[in-house]
Structure formats: structure tokens, C-alpha cells
Amino acid sequence: MKKTKRLHDQLANARIPPLICKFAIPNTIGLLAITVYSLADSYFVAALGTEASAAVGVTFALHVLIQAVGYTLGMGAGSLLSRCLGEKKNRDAREYCFVAILLSLVSGALITVVGLRFQEALLRLLGATAATLAPARAYVVPLLWSAAPMCATFTLSQLLRSEGKALYSMAGLSLGSLLNIALDPLLITQLNFGISGASIATLISQSVACLFLLGGYLFRPKEFSPFHAVRGGAFVKAGKILITGLPSLFRQGLSGTAAILLNHAAASVSEAALTGVTLVSRLFLLVFSFCLGLAQGMVPVVGYNFGSGDLHRVKKAYSFSLVASTLVMLFFSIPLFILSPQIFSMFYDDPSVIEIGSQVLRAQAVVLFTHGLVTPTIFYLQTVGRPFLATTLAVARQGLFYLPLILTLPARFGLWGVEWSQPLADAATFLFAIPFLLLCLKSTKKTKIARREV
Numbered sequence: 001m002k003k004t005k006r007l008h009d010q011l012a013n014a015r016i017p018p019l020i021c022k023f024a025i026p027n028t029i030g031l032l033a034i035t036v037y038s039l040a041d042s043y044f045v046a047a048l049g050t051e052a053s054a055a056v057g058v059t060f061a062l063h064v065l066i067q068a069v070g071y072t073l074g075m076g077a078g079s080l081l082s083r084c085l086g087e088k089k090n091r092d093a094r095e096y097c098f099v100a101i102l103l104s105l106v107s108g109a110l111i112t113v114v115g116l117r118f119q120e121a122l123l124r125l126l127g128a129t130a131a132t133l134a135p136a137r138a139y140v141v142p143l144l145w146s147a148a149p150m151c152a153t154f155t156l157s158q159l160l161r162s163e164g165k166a167l168y169s170m171a172g173l174s175l176g177s178l179l180n181i182a183l184d185p186l187l188i189t190q191l192n193f194g195i196s197g198a199s200i201a202t203l204i205s206q207s208v209a210c211l212f213l214l215g216g217y218l219f220r221p222k223e224f225s226p227f228h229a230v231r232g233g234a235f236v237k238a239g240k241i242l243i244t245g246l247p248s249l250f251r252q253g254l255s256g257t258a259a260i261l262l263n264h265a266a267a268s269v270s271e272a273a274l275t276g277v278t279l280v281s282r283l284f285l286l287v288f289s290f291c292l293g294l295a296q297g298m299v300p301v302v303g304y305n306f307g308s309g310d311l312h313r314v315k316k317a318y319s320f321s322l323v324a325s326t327l328v329m330l331f332f333s334i335p336l337f338i339l340s341p342q343i344f345s346m347f348y349d350d351p352s353v354i355e356i357g358s359q360v361l362r363a364q365a366v367v368l369f370t371h372g373l374v375t376p377t378i379f380y381l382q383t384v385g386r387p388f389l390a391t392t393l394a395v396a397r398q399g400l401f402y403l404p405l406i407l408t409l410p411a412r413f414g415l416w417g418v419e420w421s422q423p424l425a426d427a428a429t430f431l432f433a434i435p436f437l438l439l440c441l442k443s444t445k446k447t448k449i450a451r452r453e454v
Contacts, residue, residue, distance in 0.1 A: 011304040024297025026170035031289035033177030041198040044184045055135035057278025061259035068252030070151040073100045074158025076245025082162045086307020104155035108148030115144040127263025142199035149210035156213035176209030247390035254398035265410040276357030287332045291325045295379040302383045326372030333368040363423045370430035401425035
């Protein structure tokens, strides 16, 4: 009870910048942990050859799609949970937790069943070529079995963050990542599992992380546990979770779709191009973790104070997140641009992969700062109950702009089109986001309107 009271006091009264940083730092570390184990797979599999590396790169889109399910449920329930805490509706908050956890496990199980049933068709859809189909099949089977714990891990991590338990969330994600990194060389080389060893490591590590995060709810006092019968309206709560989580679904889901199209476009150029662009996607997520961590650190602060009616703190939290995220992205863009060949040479010794990958990474670094303005705006709109606006902005980057560009530019301009489709889409999204940003920064009258829409 004392911990709950202290959390309420912090969210309502603590200074905004250190409060957001308090939540953002463990959020960021947790997100980095997720990305690092993905990069570890690329690093250790690289020793098996370019085709094996390309096969792991092809299945990256599946990682993103599984994460999309977890993020959708976690962000949807987490936003509702933080508002319930601000309104002192603790029972409703616990029920949203229970429904989201159950949905994540069921959704992951469905992904496993459907993926295994249509395995080859799935790999062809993801962009596997004749040369990469066999290693991709060896990698994807254990990965599909990890769908349920992976979905639940992402959902649980978001729920814990939304109620201020960012350190516990970070610990669970970091545990999974460190275990994955430790198991990769053991399973891939020492036990001779080859490429399948990388995804077996993912299966084991995600299962352990899921159980650890689940323990954050299982071992609570009974009155604070979400694991009890929902009073009624479970389907209504599930619907609200899905509607509130739509921006995350479109943002992550379209990222997975974009990755699939990028795989096909790059594969049409060469295996080296496919290997290079898939590594850039993972490196981008590594840097983007800092921006995303700040936005997620803002969510419990905005959600609680929006629920309690303190609109001044809501706006202050959003403004700080905008400035901090943009500065962080600018900070990373310079070394990424300058050191891109050196970064790629850490993973591969193929000159073609290094050359192509460096060009793609530099093009992405030029527009990296735009994410610092767009991402917090999506999360802000989602948290204050404007799912339509948040979804519209979330769709813009990969849906409205990137998909048309990746479908047309590579066919017309070859490798140049592959390299610049995403940066051009990011620049267009930044311009598109300006009216949304101005709307969020306007007077509290707009925020009051948003609250009535919840």
C-alpha cells in the first residue's frame, strides 16, 4: 500500500523531467536488450556465411510482426491502466491487465499454429529466395514456437511500465537478452545446431523472460493481483484495449510489412543488398530504442495526470519528451553517418555488404531526428484517448509514404531506390506530423475535448 501511495504521489507531484527520465532509462535499457539479442543473432550467424545471414535477415520481419501483437495489447491496456490509476479505479486497472495477458498468450499460440501450417508460404512471403529458403526454414521453426512467450513478454513489459514498475520490466527484458546472447555461441557452434541454434536460444530466453515478468503479478498481495475473475464486460475491455492499441498495431504491423517489401526489393538486387539492408533495420531499432524509451517514459506521467485532470503537467510532460527525444536522435545521427563502414565491418567482411549497408545507414542517419518529434506525438495522442489521430499519424510513415515509395523507386532506380525509400518516407512523415504536433501543444481546451472522447 505504501509503494502504491508513493507512486501516486510521484506521478502527481514530482518534477517532470527527472520523473520521465526515471521511467525512460529502464524502458530504454529494456528496449536495447531486445535489439541487442537480435543483433547477436546476426553477429554469430554471420560466421555461417552470407546466405545464412540473409536468411536471419528475412525472418526479422516476423520478429517485428510478433512484437506488433505484444505492443498493441501492452500499449492499449497500459494506456487504459494508467488512466484508471489516475482516476483511482484500481479494480478496472487490474482487469485490463488480466485481459491483455490472456489475449497475448492466445494470439501468440495462433501465430505458432498458422505459421507452422503454412511455413514455406510464410517464408516466401517474407522474402526468402531459393538460396535462403533452407536456412530460413531451419531458423523459423523454433522462432514460431516462441511466439506465445514473446507476445506475452512484450505485453507484460508494457503493463509494468504503465504502472510505474519500469525497473522490473527492464530486468525481465535484460534477463532474456543476456541469456539469448550467452546461448547463441553455445547452440550455434559448440553444440552444432547451426542457424537453428540462434532461434532455439530465442525460444529459451523469451520463455524465461516471460515467466520472470509474469512473476511480477503472480507474487503480489491478493488485493493487487490482476488474476481474478473479471466482474463482467471482459469482451468490452478487450475491445477497448484493441482500439486504444491500434496506433501500436499499425506502427509495428506496417513496419513488419515494410520490412517484407524491403526484403523483396533488396533481394532483387543481390544477396549482399538483402544482408546489408536487414542489418540496417536492426541497427536503426537499436538507436530508435532511446527515442521510444523516452516516449514510453512519458506515458504513465501523461496517463495518470490526464486521468486526474492536471492538464498542465500533461502538456509539460509532452513538451519535455519532444525536446529530449529530438536531441537524442540528433546526437546519434552524426556517428552513424561518419562511422557507418566501420560499424558494418564489425559484422561482415564482405566488401559488397559493407558498401551497400553503409550507404543505406547513412541515408537513414540524415533523417533520424524526425523520429524525436513524431514518436512522442503518437504516444501522447494514444495516451490521452485520441486513437484515431494517433493511428493516422502512426500509419503515415510506413503506410501512407513508405509503401508507395518502396513499390516504385527500386523498380525505377535500382539500388538507389532501395537506399532512399525509407529516408524520403521519414521526411514526408515529419512534414505530415507538424499539424498534429501543433494540435497537441495548443491550449488545454483541445485536451479537454480529447478527454470527453475517452
